[in-house]
Amino acid sequence: MTEQFKLYCFAQSGNAYKAALFLSLAELDWDPVFVDFFNGETRSEEFKKINVMGEVPVLVDQDKNISQSGAILHYLSLKTELFTTNNSDLKLEISRWLLWDNYKLTPNLATGRFMSLFLPEAKRNQSVIDFLLGRASASLKILNNHLVDREFVVGDNVSIADLSIAGYIFFTEEFDFDMSPFPNVISWRNRISKLRNWQHPYDLMPGHPIKR
Amino acid sequence: MTEQFKLYCFAQSGNAYKAALFLSLAELDWDPVFVDFFNGETRSEEFKKINVMGEVPVLVDQDKNISQSGAILHYLSLKTELFTTNNSDLKLEISRWLLWDNYKLTPNLATGRFMSLFLPEAKRNQSVIDFLLGRASASLKILNNHLVDREFVVGDNVSIADLSIAGYIFFTEEFDFDMSPFPNVISWRNRISKLRNWQHPYDLMPGHPIKR
Numbered sequence: 001m002t003e004q005f006k007l008y009c010f011a012q013s014g015n016a017y018k019a020a021l022f023l024s025l026a027e028l029d030w031d032p033v034f035v036d037f038f039n040g041e042t043r044s045e046e047f048k049k050i051n052v053m054g055e056v057p058v059l060v061d062q063d064k065n066i067s068q069s070g071a072i073l074h075y076l077s078l079k080t081e082l083f084t085t086n087n088s089d090l091k092l093e094i095s096r097w098l099l100w101d102n103y104k105l106t107p108n109l110a111t112g113r114f115m116s117l118f119l120p121e122a123k124r125n126q127s128v129i130d131f132l133l134g135r136a137s138a139s140l141k142i143l144n145n146h147l148v149d150r151e152f153v154v155g156d157n158v159s160i161a162d163l164s165i166a167g168y169i170f171f172t173e174e175f176d177f178d179m180s181p182f183p184n185v186i187s188w189r190n191r192i193s194k195l196r197n198w199q200h201p202y203d204l205m206p207g208h209p210i211k212r
Numbered sequence: 213m214t215e216q217f218k219l220y221c222f223a224q225s226g227n228a229y230k231a232a233l234f235l236s237l238a239e240l241d242w243d244p245v246f247v248d249f250f251n252g253e254t255r256s257e258e259f260k261k262i263n264v265m266g267e268v269p270v271l272v273d274q275d276k277n278i279s280q281s282g283a284i285l286h287y288l289s290l291k292t293e294l295f296t297t298n299n300s301d302l303k304l305e306i307s308r309w310l311l312w313d314n315y316k317l318t319p320n321l322a323t324g325r326f327m328s329l330f331l332p333e334a335k336r337n338q339s340v341i342d343f344l345l346g347r348a349s350a351s352l353k354i355l356n357n358h359l360v361d362r363e364f365v366v367g368d369n370v371s372i373a374d375l376s377i378a379g380y381i382f383f384t385e386e387f388d389f390d391m392s393p394f395p396n397v398i399s400w401r402n403r404i405s406k407l408r409n410w411q412h413p414y415d416l417m418p419g420h421p422i423k424r
Contacts (some may be wrong), residue, residue, distance in 0.1 A: 020413070031358055045367060052354065052357065052358060053312055053316070053354055054354070064301070064304075066304060066308065067308060068307070068308045068311040068312055069311075069313075070307070070311040070314075071304060071308040071311055072214065073305060075304060089276070090278075092278060092283060092287060095280075095282070095283045095286060096279060096280045097281040099281075099282040099283055099311070099314055100265055100280055102311055102314045102315045103280070103282075103283075103314045103315070103318070103319055104265070104319075106315065107315055107316075107319045107320075108319075120357045125343065127337055127339050127340060128340055128393065129339065130344045131340045140267055148265060151354065155257070167402040
């Protein structure tokens with residue numbers, strides 16, 4: 001039997017994980033399609049036919065082909081009515097935190113991690129890494145303050161805002177990134193990791209460890 | 213008479229401009245509220261009561277207080293049915309490009325510009341600036357390819373995807389940033405600047421020139 005959804009992804013992509021985590025927590029039928037990022041697949045002409053932006057994740061739902069983790073999360077929550085709310089004010093809050101993640105947290109945390117972990121030493125620029133991880137820390141401080149009296153980012157339940165923000169926060173122990181100033185973020189991450197059907201990105205998506 | 217909307221903004225913010233441009237093009241009743249970013253107002257405790265994220269824009273619509281330019285654009289398009297579409301596939305495309313802007317284009321272009329133009333020379337780190345503007349150029353290349361046979365980013369009409377993406381592209385002549393590899397982006401920007409009620413950010417929002 002063919003699964004309903006296909007997700008182009010690879011284990012080290014926190015952006016793909018945002019979508020994979022939704023699919024897993026919601027117990028949807030899906031198959032991962034491995035994209036060999038570390039050997040250049042997202043830069044190939046063939047992959048650009050799947051996504052002109054040259055990025056994972058891409059979700060395939062029958063004839064629909066959707067990229068950008070935030071668009072996928074909105075699409076899946078609209079389709080399944082999961083990890084969202086009927087309250088229009090809270091819906092706006094979810095959208096606001098999801099955009100905040102895409103603008104302020106993930107670009108800095110993901111790129112700082114990538115340059116720290118996956119770039120050959122000769123190509124690493126420490127001042128760029130320090131800049132990016134400094135901005136990621138400033139963003140995590142905002143999140144940490146926000147979570148002081150909250151179980152989840154918006155309202156009382158886990159939403160696509162949590163799934164988006166959490167994407168790269170499951171990787172922070174892999175490299176030299178200090179999470180100790182953000183205890184509320186750590187508690188929140190623990191809450192997410194205890195949800196039924198939660199799995200770590202390396203277990204949920206193919207491609208770990210990296211083969212070059 | 214009190215205007216319907218208030219927008220916390222300042223002239224140099226391309227993110228605030230995204231919202232201001234919607235308000236202007238849609239001929240809505242709105243008042244800008246000047247935020248003195250360059251003298252530290254967004255970092256003040258008072259401003260954090262308006263937005264915990266410490267950023268402009270913030271749109272006030274009666275008792276609603278909305279931040280993140282993308283959330284504001286979605287909110288205004290839902291409320292007015294302008295710069296959006298009824299077609300669900302195109303709606304998804306709009307969301308996808310708006311998120312792409314928030315993730316791939318604006319963080320790099322806005323921060324690279326800020327560091328080039330507004331940071332004192334002693335605080336400037338040229339390798340960080342080069343990194344950010346290099347990534348902005350890579351994103352503009354994707355946009356340029358996408359616009360090769362299109363008038364606007366999604367479908368046949370201007371949408372909130374265009375308004376979001378255009379935010380910082382009206383500032384590129386202010387600093388040493390080469391737009392010549394992106395002729396389709398320049399043509400598209402010209403089309404936007406010819407829309408009825410279009411204004412340059414420095415004319416649409418208060419605070420230009422900067423007073424310190």
